[in-house]
Amino acid sequence: MGRSYDLRDLEYWDARIREKVEEFGLRCFPQEFEICDHHEMLAYMAYSGMPSHYPHWSYGKAYEKLKTLYDYGVRGLPYEMVINSNPTLAYLMRDNSLCLQILTIAHVYGHNDFFRNNFNFRTTRPEFTLSTFKAHADRVRAYMEDPSIGAQAVEAVLDAAHALALQCRRNLAVRKRTEEEIREDLRERSRPRTDPFRSIHKPPEFEEPDLRKVPPEPDEDLLLFLRDHNPYLAEWEKDLLTIVHEEAQYFIPQIETKIMNEGWATYWHKQILDSLELPQDLHLEYLVRHNQVVQPHPGGINPYHLGLAIWNDIRRRYDDPEFRREHGGRTGLEEMFATREADRDASFLRRHLTPELIRELDLFEYSPKGEDLVVSAVGNEEGWRQVKETLIRNVGMGTVPVIKVHDADFHGNRTLLLVHWHDGRDLLLEYAERTLEFVYRLWQREVVLETMIEGRRTHLIYNDRGFASRTLK
Amino acid sequence: MSLPEAVFRPFRRSDAERSDRSAGDRLRHRQKVRQAIRENIADIVAEESIIGKARDKIVKVPLRGVKEYRFVYGDNAPGVAQGQGQTQVGEVVGKRSDRGVPAIPDRAGDRPGVDYYETDITLEELVDIMFEDLELPDLERRKLREVTAPRLTKRKGYRQVGIRVRLDKRRTSKARVRRRLATRRLASSALETRDRFPFHEEDLTYRHIAPEPKRESNAVVLCIMDTSGSMDTMKKYLARSFFFLLYQFLLTKYRNVEIVFIAHHTEAAEVTEEEFFSKGESGGTFISSGYQKALQIVAERYHPSLWNIYAFHCSDGDNFDSDNEAALKAARQLADVCNLFGYGEIKPMGSRYYESSMLQIFRRLDADNFQTVLIEKKEDIWPSFKALLAKDRAREG
Secondary structure (H helix, E strand, C coil), X not given: CCCCCCHHHHHHHHXXXXXXXXXXXXXXXXXXXXXXCHHHHHHHHHCCCXXXXXXXXXXXXXXXXXXXXXXXXCCCCCCEEEECCCCEEEEEECCCCHHHHHXXXXXXXXXXXXXXXXXXXXXHCHHHHHHHHHHHHXXXXXXXXXXXXXXXXXXXXXXXXXXXXXXXXXXXXXXXXXXXXXXXXXXXXXXXXXXXXXXXXXXXXXXXXXXXXXXXXXXXXXXXXXXXXXXXXXXXXXXXXXXXXXXXXHHHHHHHXXXXXXXXXXXXXXXXXXXXXXXXXXXXXXXXXXXXXXXXXXXXXXXHHHHHHHXXXXXXXXHCHHHHHHCCCCCHHHHXXXXXXXXXXXXXXXXXXXXXXXXXXXXXXXXEECCEEEEEEECCCCCHHHHHHHHHHCCHHHHCCCEEXXXXXXXXXXXXXXXXXXXXXXXXXXXXXXXXXXXXHHHCCCEEEEEEEXXXXXEEEEECCEEEEEECC | CCCCCCEEECCCHHHHHHCCCCHHXXXXXXXXXXXXXXXXXXXXXXXXXXXXXXXXXXXXXXXXXXXXXXXXXXXXXXXXXXXXXXCCCCCEEEXXXXXXXXXXXXXXCCCHHHHCCEEEEEHHHHHHHHHXXXXXXXXXXXXXXXXXXCCCEEEEEEECCCCHHHECHHHHHXXXXXXXXXXXXXXXXXXXXXXXXXXXXXXXXXXXXXECCCCCCEEEEEEEEECCCCCCHHHHHHHHHHHHHHHHHHHHHCCEEEEEEEEECCCEEXXXXXXXXXXXXXXXXXXXXXXXHXXXXXXXXXXXXXXXXXXXXXXXXXXXXXXXXXXXXXXXXHHHHCCEEEEEEECCCCHHHHCCCCHHHHCCCCCCCEEEEEECCHHHHHHHHHHHHHHHHHHHC
């Protein structure tokens, strides 16, 4: 595949694509493209696309892994990589054909529109993305070069922080209350309400809220909690926890909208390319490429395929006049635009994945049975609900167990009590054990995690004697 | 508001060359991989077939040491996937695998299985790590790692033809000076005024290098192992490490090293490396059968006048009493044809007190080139290996 194009060709096609983008009503940030070769692309992928990022061995690992997969042809490189920033930054592979570049540019505008308009991204401050990551990198490097700290100590804290980075609040659109505000609420709630019939009612018993409890209510932000409640952490350690937490917050919206976002970009690159009146050879190549992208992955889920299928289905259903009349009068396109603003994968699937579509896509639920994985539900009358529920649980942050700090002074000896909100899925023990060790490293005192293992309430404990587990009655 | 024109930043090679920013992180990851390998070295050496392999062979090492741990769900939970149509309840769609290799690729969700992958290292690196593992003094390691050229070359005088790199400038200049002096005596004064005196083709002198085939360049290693008992990981590791060292060492001395694996219980057979280390058959042991097989192979393929023969036998020493005389006799014969014949008794710590031993019996064999060693733990491998070679050197000297 030779490069039979130059920058002017890209600019020409970009101009035509932008016309379509506006015609279709997408609202994008300004767009910047950087042309790179596969070495750079691998590096960008390993560092989440950021031109500047703090060093950690896990990115070296990611790079090696990507490169190995690429070298052995197990996996190609993505045609494109887009990062959520304003202006939006995207990388194009230099060695791709002109057709792929056109397809990619159109796809990028789809992501760009999604980043700008989906509510999950409201908190990401895209104007500052690049400078924030740069500032983080500078601070981490400074700590590593500081002779009183050093690379090893920094790495140890980063290892622990990375392990806990996703143990945080999921719905970022809701503001986090400070501990003082929570205490105020507790006080408020415990105050007896004025009762007009107090002469005939028994006065309610006054229950004094435990305002000294830390945290006043279960806290999901593990890194921030450790940072704010372990006075023995050094300032630089606290700063590292802050950095890792901030970066995780930036990525959570992307985790939460993977299916929607890829489906959306795919839907629009198809609309745009179909309307561009491409010359015949480009058009044929585009059809082949597009079909590769949206190929179903039997035995797995291809988010491009699933996402596109749902977007197409929304458009089809709402464009049917009868359906529209019954469901609030929006056209297919209006419904799509409203959805791209207000949903995340879980709600997207809940609202728009119909039993018919489940059947059509042959989605099924599998469960472990002995040594095998066995199909436990399919998209028929009895099974579709179950398939759908299970899928919803397995997307976005649904794959991250919910674990909250319940007590920083458990047993009155500063033991940290964490509680896993068990929803039928057990934790992987080997991983729980090693992760608890990281919590212990940051808390510096005994840590207890309450969870369920095979139906029994269990305490996993990590302290200076190592790991232990105790089944509760 | 209309969308501003997109900015295209063209590719610049200099950026790409400058931007090897992952180098440091890759190096650190590599160090962690090495550490993980070191921690699992016994498993790797015992599982991989490496003895007869070239040094640049890539060894696949399952990585267990550089996972990134987080809180994740185990595999007791259901998942959702897409079928190819007509999927029925009850169909088996994959294997539940607790080793962490995802049975279903790309399962929805972010399972830790993705973290499990194999890394490739070259045998050379593995040897390096292994020698570290055995805590070799640096000096010795260097000696072992010396690699001789496949063909020895030797300087043999000078010639007037040759290639540019072998031009001997000093001799060439001398030849010119000599010629100049010679001509001055003959020359007329007219010639003398010429200030240029160029090199002549005859001045050019090249070093001549001729290949010299090394004598005694072939060697064969006969690895004989008792497979009667169960070879556990530790025993395999000890035996394999020993054979490996022997092989690597001989490679530095000989151009062509062949390797033969003989496994025996009451009967002996020539086997592949995999079979050699994985076979475990119950039943009795006739050590003589292994030696007889070795003698037979030597007679058929490796004539002692053309081959340097090294034989090494690993056993836990538990032989049938009735076979001991025959074993001793065969060992004597084997010692006659070998440069070096070693017997290594592998008794992981603690077991030697209640098992019989061939070491007693072999005391009665006194040949210069016969050596017995007892290997109880990995730390024993190197000293016993050295002891063995000391014997070899003594004989040569």
